[in-house]
Amino acid sequence: MxxxxxxxxxxxxxxxxxxxxxxxxxxxxxxxxxxxxxxxxxxxxGSLVQADGRDVGSSLIGQTWNDANGDPDPRWFQPRPSHSGYDPTATGSSQLGASDPTLLATVEETRAAVAAFNGVPESAVPADAVTGSSSAIDPHVSPAYAEIQVARVAAANGLSPEQVERLVADHTEDRDLGFLGEERVNVLELNLALREVVG
Amino acid sequence: MSTPLADVLQISALVVALVLVHRPLGDYMAAVYSSRKHLRVERLIYRCVGADPDAEMRWPAYLRSVLAFSAVGVLFLYLLLRVQDLLPLSLGFAAIPADQAFNTAVSFVSNTNWQSYSGESAMGHLAQVGGLAVQNFVSAAVGMAVAVALVRGFARFRTGELGNFWTDLVRGTIRILLPIAALAAVVLVALGAIQNFSGGHDVTTVTGATQHITGGPVASQEAIKNLGTNGGGFYNANSAHPFENPDGISNLLEIFLLLVIPFSMPRTFGRMVGSVRQGYAIVAAMGVIWLAGVIAVTLMEHHAPGTASQAAGGGMEGKEQRFGIGGSSLFAVSTTMTSTGSINAFHDSFQGLSGGVLIFGMVLGEIAPGGVGSGLYGMLIMAVITVFIAGLMVGRTPEYLGKKIGTREIKLAACAILVSPALTLIGTALAMGLGDGEESMTNIGPHGFSEVLYAYASAANNNGSAFAGLAANTDFFNTTLGICMLLGRFLPMVFVLVLAGSLAEQRRVPVTAGTLGTHRPLFSGLLVATAVVVAGLTFFPALSLGPLAEGLSS
Structure with missing residues (x-):
């Protein structure tokens, strides 16, 4: 050659x-x-969402709902735990294995905190409330996690539990086409609707 | 609707869609690679390349073109990443360091798409669309070209000619990948994936916090990333990112894209060798392994025996609420068994035994159904081995599709299937022996070992997904995994093309009463058994140290 x-x-x-x-x-x-x-x-x-005439986020990207001290604000529905604080420039998960002792400790700690924050028994706290998502910017929670937050949100905003309950029901999405994915509640959209009601 | 029913419907919908599409797509691909006509745009491209699209190549010329094209691809992408800070649309990101640029360039050219960088904080738009996405197309087209060359080796007699690489490359890109990707990209945008060239912008949330909403040409990359079984995400979270994969429908669409070409290519093969039943025997073997994996992982993730999962009340760590456990498990098995490596949930946090299934899916050699092209040629190599073993059992000279499987052919096939196990095990042993593995683990105990084993299995089999807890952006991992990806992709291609040449030169062996019916279910069963036994025997010790130890102790 x-x-x-x-x-x-x-x-x-x-x-x-x-x-x-x-x-x-x-x-x-x-x-x-x-x-x-x-x-x-x-x-x-990016499916941007407006309130008061300005962009306040994307309906596809989760956010934190904290008070001025950086603690979860009881007036808002809270999202799933996120190690990055819902920073879209640092997506990814904990990477800890299903039997990892660190993860086990985190889960137990989070469960106690979520139960205390919402005033519900620990057994009522669903899995998505104590686990980090894959993206760390998951915009949704399960209907069960929204449910245990209703009483606390209603009390903090001076609303009746029925009013808040109705908001959650209105914002609970079925599986796509009835069988794809999971039932879910979009936290940003729910909180914006809540904001309308509270005024 | 109950979760088990939804899971069953989701899997069924996917299978039905694949069954409906495989026939027109498989036949179309056979026509594309057999046609004598050139499109006008293709003629223009051939003129730019300076190649005669009708000139037949024997294996040395075909191989030389594959290697030259891939080498130029690595070099070009490496340079692009090294100077990205000087180019427009860099979003202010720095140049990629040398070891990482080498790793990334090799990763995308070898259709692996292992990522030791994090997209949203390292790659500008130009590097993404002009470098990475281009290789998403052409590396897939190269895989398909090599598969088609092997098929021609079976289909042709008494010639050494395997077709023309440039023609196969261009047609695969222009006539197969581009139209499907473009259509899928638009559908993804309609569902919510983003597609713009903005650098993103900051918004102030209702509570007064600042959030940076990113921008970028995501959907166009997402479509080809899955269709070409590449897997390199625009973002670090890959297809778990809502901008890449916004809901349950887009999730199923992306899983469909992963599987559609690999599951349709056996039909193309059947058409080209003149018996679609031969193709069905192959696709049956692929389908059985894939479905078994899907069922195993879905059940295991729902059962969630891990201690942390038990404490949480379900295996939702590292999974998105909108996909749930069913949508995450289906994606995980499909991506590891197609050599794609995109993810919609982090495999590191899956149950121990699920992780074992995912690793096993890769170390089978990515053949169930495998990557675009590479899945078919991998499975055909396995078929050659199966025919050989069956021949030994009954004491006959083995033959497949009218070709004698002689000493030369079986040596080449054996070499081809030995490459990736050797790379996986030697790589893992080196990392563990030198201590680099232990330093980079996020997890402790057997799960930490699984992270390292997963990394080398993923690289050597050109998958690209990760137990991402492994901090793999070190000189050691960037370099050794880069070498594994390179050899794991191109060494088997060498053996495959030499084998194709050797087969094409043979005359037809007449079918007799003693010929093994390679179009029958019995053969599919033998094929599955051979694949599982070969990988099982090779990897049992390593799997025992990692996922089996973890799964059985929880």
Whole structure:
């Protein structure tokens, strides 16, 4: 084999990479962006949610609901635990194994804290309330976790439990198409509705 | 609806969708790779490349083109990452350090997409779309090209010609991957995935906190990341990030994208060798292993025997509420068995034995159904081994699809399937022996060992998912895992192409009464048994030290 054949192949490979980069790295993303922006602009930009005429977050990204001291504020529905404090620039999970002693201790501690904060027995606290999500920005909680927060939220806002109960029911989403994923409650949307009621 | 019923419906819906699509897609792919016509845009591309799209290549030329294209790809991506801070759309991120740039470049070119970086805090938009996403397309197209070359080796007689690599590469990209990815990307945006070129912006929440809402061309990357069984997430949380995977529908769509080409390629194979039943025997073996894995992991995650999971009242650590346990388990098995490696829940926090199933799915060699292309050629190599073993049992010269499986063929097949176990076990042993493994573990005990074993299994089999607790961004891991990915991808390709060449040169062996019916369920069963026994015997000791020890002690 003479040396010119391999060099010719490398040269062809280089040109192939360049032209395919133009097709798949420039034309493709720009075309998809064009269609996405014109057809679904709101979603393509991150499903932003407004209150008082300004952006207050994204309905797909969870947030903290803390008071000025950085502690969970009893007036709001609280999200799942997050090691990053719902920072979208540091997504990811604890990475601890299902039998890990550190995780076990964290779970037990969180369970006691959640039960005390909401004034419910520890046995009433569901799994999602004591475990970190995969993204650390999970926007949802289970209906069970929303349920145990109702009495505390109602008391802190001077509302009747029935009023708050109704809000939770209105914001409980079924599985998608009835069978995909889980039932869930979007915390940001629920709290914004709560804010409307409280005024 | 009760959870078990929803889980069953979800899996059934996926299977039905795959069954409906495999036929038109498989036939379409066979037509794409057999067609003599070129699209106008393809002619333009061939002119730019300077290649004659109709020139047939024998295995040395085909292999040379595969390796040259991949080498240029690694170099280009490495340079792009090294200078990203000087380029536009970098979002102010620094250049990627040398060891990590090497690891990442190799990772994306080898269709592994192991990520030792965190997307949202390291990669600018240009590196993502112009570098990483491009390799998502072309590395997948390379895998499909090599698979098609092997299929031609079986389908053709008394010629050494395997087709033209440039034609296969371009057609796979333009006619198969691009249209499906574009369609899927738009659907993902409709469901909530983002698609813009903004650097994101800060919002002030109702409680007065500041949150940075990120921006980026996410959906376009998400679609090809799954369709091409790549797996490199735009964000660190990968498909668990709501901007990548917003709800239960997008979740099922992404799982479908992972599986659709790998499960359709056996139909393509059947078409090209002139008997779709041969393809069905292959896909049956893939499907059985995949389904067994799905059932095992789903049951185990619901049962959740881990002590921390028991205390929590369910295995929700590292899982998203909107997917739940069923949607997370289905994704986890599909991504590890397709060599994709994208994740919608962190595997590190799965139950001990579930982790074992996920590792086993990878060390089978990514054949159930495996990556796009690589799954098919991996399974065909396993079929050659199976035919050989069956031949030994009855004392006949083994043959497959009218080709004699002689000494040369069986040597090549054996070499191809030995590469990834050797890399996995040697890599794990090195990391543990030198102490680098222990230093990087997040977890203690057997689970810590599983993290290291998972990393090398993932790299050597070009999966790319991780027990992400392993702090793998060190010189040692970036380098050794990079080498595993490189050899784990390209050494088997060498053996596969040499084998394809050797098969294509043979004359047809007439079918006799003693020929093993490789289109029958019996053969599918033998194939499953061979795959499981080969991987089981090789990995039993390592699996015992990690996931089995952990699972049985809890």
């Amino acid at each position: 003479n040396l010119r054949t391999p060099m010719r192949t490398v040269w062809a490979a280089f040109r192939a990479l360049l032209v395919l980069t133009v097709v798949t790295g420039v034309v493709y993303p720009l075309a998809v962006t064009g269609v996405a922006q014109s057809a679904f602009g709101h979603r393509a930009d």
